[in-house]
Amino acid sequence: MSPNQKVAFYTLGCKLNFAETSTIGRQLFEAGFARVDFSEQADVYVINTCSVTEQANKKCRNIVSRALRNNPQGFVVVIGCYAQLKPDEIVEIPGVDLVLGAKEKFNLASYLDDLHKTEHGRAITEEIKQTREFIPSYSAGDRTRAFMKVQDGCNYFCSFCTIPLARGRSRSANVADTMVEARKLAQTEAREIVLTGVNIGDFGTTHDENFYALAAEMDKLEGIDRIRISSIEPNLLSNEIIDFVAGAKKFVPHFHIPLQSGSDDILRKMRRRYLTDLYKERVARIKEVMPNACIGVDVIVGFPGETDERFLETYNFLQELDITYLHVFTYSERPNTTAVRMDEIVPQDVRKKRNTMLRVLSEKKKRAFYESQQGFQTSALLEEEQDEGWMYGFTDNYIRVKVPFDKELINKIVAIELDAPDSECIMNAKLLNQITV
Ligand code: SF4
Numbered sequence: 001m002s003p004n005q006k007v008a009f010y011t012l013g014c015k016l017n018f019a020e021t022s023t024i025g026r027q028l029f030e031a032g033f034a035r036v037d038f039s040e041q042a043d044v045y046v047i048n049t050c051s052v053t054e055q056a057n058k059k060c061r062n063i064v065s066r067a068l069r070n071n072p073q074g075f076v077v078v079i080g081c082y083a084q085l086k087p088d089e090i091v092e093i094p095g096v097d098l099v100l101g102a103k104e105k106f107n108l109a110s111y112l113d114d115l116h117k118t119e120h121g122r123a124i125t126e127e128i129k130q131t132r133e134f135i136p137s138y139s140a141g142d143r144t145r146a147f148m149k150v151q152d153g154c155n156y157f158c159s160f161c162t163i164p165l166a167r168g169r170s171r172s173a174n175v176a177d178t179m180v181e182a183r184k185l186a187q188t189e190a191r192e193i194v195l196t197g198v199n200i201g202d203f204g205t206t207h208d209e210n211f212y213a214l215a216a217e218m219d220k221l222e223g224i225d226r227i228r229i230s231s232i233e234p235n236l237l238s239n240e241i242i243d244f245v246a247g248a249k250k251f252v253p254h255f256h257i258p259l260q261s262g263s264d265d266i267l268r269k270m271r272r273r274y275l276t277d278l279y280k281e282r283v284a285r286i287k288e289v290m291p292n293a294c295i296g297v298d299v300i301v302g303f304p305g306e307t308d309e310r311f312l313e314t315y316n317f318l319q320e321l322d323i324t325y326l327h328v329f330t331y332s333e334r335p336n337t338t339a340v341r342m343d344e345i346v347p348q349d350v351r352k353k354r355n356t357m358l359r360v361l362s363e364k365k366k367r368a369f370y371e372s373q374q375g376f377q378t379s380a381l382l383e384e385e386q387d388e389g390w391m392y393g394f395t396d397n398y399i400r401v402k403v404p405f406d407k408e409l410i411n412k413i414v415a416i417e418l419d420a421p422d423s424e425c426i427m428n429a430k431l432l433n434q435i436t437v
Contacts, residue, residue: 201236
């Protein structure tokens with residue numbers, strides 16, 4: 001490789017992709033590349049794609065054009081879930097030089113040894129069944145919070161989901177090896193780790209271990225103040241894990257639990273591994289042992305067979321449930337899934353209307369939760385970003401707060417008293433003697 005080569009990254013999709021981009025970025029840095037912004041002139045542009053994104057192809061094309069506008073001679077590499085699923089489609093996009101699949105993306109540096117000699121227009125992907133190796137990743141770009149990938153892939157095959165096809169079978173490192181990575185991360189400036197994975201509750205099963213064993217070790221990690229679980233399937237969120245979090249030193253009272261539908265008929269059609277009763281029980285247990293816990297919920301509207309009645313079941317179920325916010329997704333047909341062959345298709349305008357209804361419900365729930373926390377004394381981890389004299393952060397139970405900007409408080413955990421949410425649902429907070437914890 002010639003010296004002083006520059007690489008720029010563009011990441012689409014989930015936190016897992018961001019963690020992987022960071023790791024690949026570090027690999028290229030070690031190989032001698034300098035990292036620059038995507039809007040700058042770079043020798044290599046890497047686009048890490050997502051297959052869940054609507055119009056993945058169009059998005060990918062747009063980003064390739066942006067790269068080539070910044071440097072018409074730039075070498076363009078496409079990786080990520082969409083690259084694994086549709087390599088032949090992507091390699092046809094004008095300007096794409098290399099497409100790497102789920103396994104090959106972690107060897108990117110070796111493909112860039114000598115750009116002038118590298119063949120253009122190649123797609124290198126293995127069948128996803130062959131991808132059994134787990135490559136740990138973490139993002140450490142943000143001073144405050146780092147995303148650590150502890151698990152990859154999924155064995156569940158929910159009827160709407162292409163992730164198992166793009167990321168392969170469920171796998172992870174064992175607890176001991178995961179802790180080696182966690183200790184590296186603890187040496188960065190990050191004060192909070194968000195544990196991420198495709199199906200994180202499945203951690204360790206390939207090593208006869210489990211997520212609880214990992215959590216118990218992580219809670220002893222020196223150099224990190226908070227640990228958050230990004231998202232966990234309700235059937236894998238055991239009482240043991242809930243009770244552990246309630247008594248943990250570093251794990252925070254914040255859960256994100258995919259529900260997808262509040263109708264048992266739809267859950268069966270989705271091939272989810274629980275019904276609404278179990279979900280209700282999980283929420284009740286969390287609230288019993290952690291009354292101020294924040295609970296986020298993923299939900300999909302417009303799945304085939306979601307009649308008005310079944311949607312109302314979902315709406316009412318969520319309205320009554322003691323949860324904090326919703327992430328609402330509109331169902332969209334994906335090739336190679338079983339749902340794509342189902343009938344009773346919901347018209348697009350109905351999907352859109354239902355999405356809006358649930359977003360409004362989410363806003364109401366969130367505001368009610370914030371208001372219930374008024375007057376509480378707690379702590380917040382403050383971030384770098386500032387805006388019109390304010391700085392922002394999150395409490396342990398994921399309340400977005402703002403306090404007057406003070407450079408000294410960036411990346412500090414401060415004691416605060418919660419006041420009231422503003423019009424954008426950000427909580428005003430009062431610093432308590434500016435004591436940093
Ligand atoms: S649990 Fe279901 S929705 Fe989640 S990744 Fe696995 S197959 Fe997809």
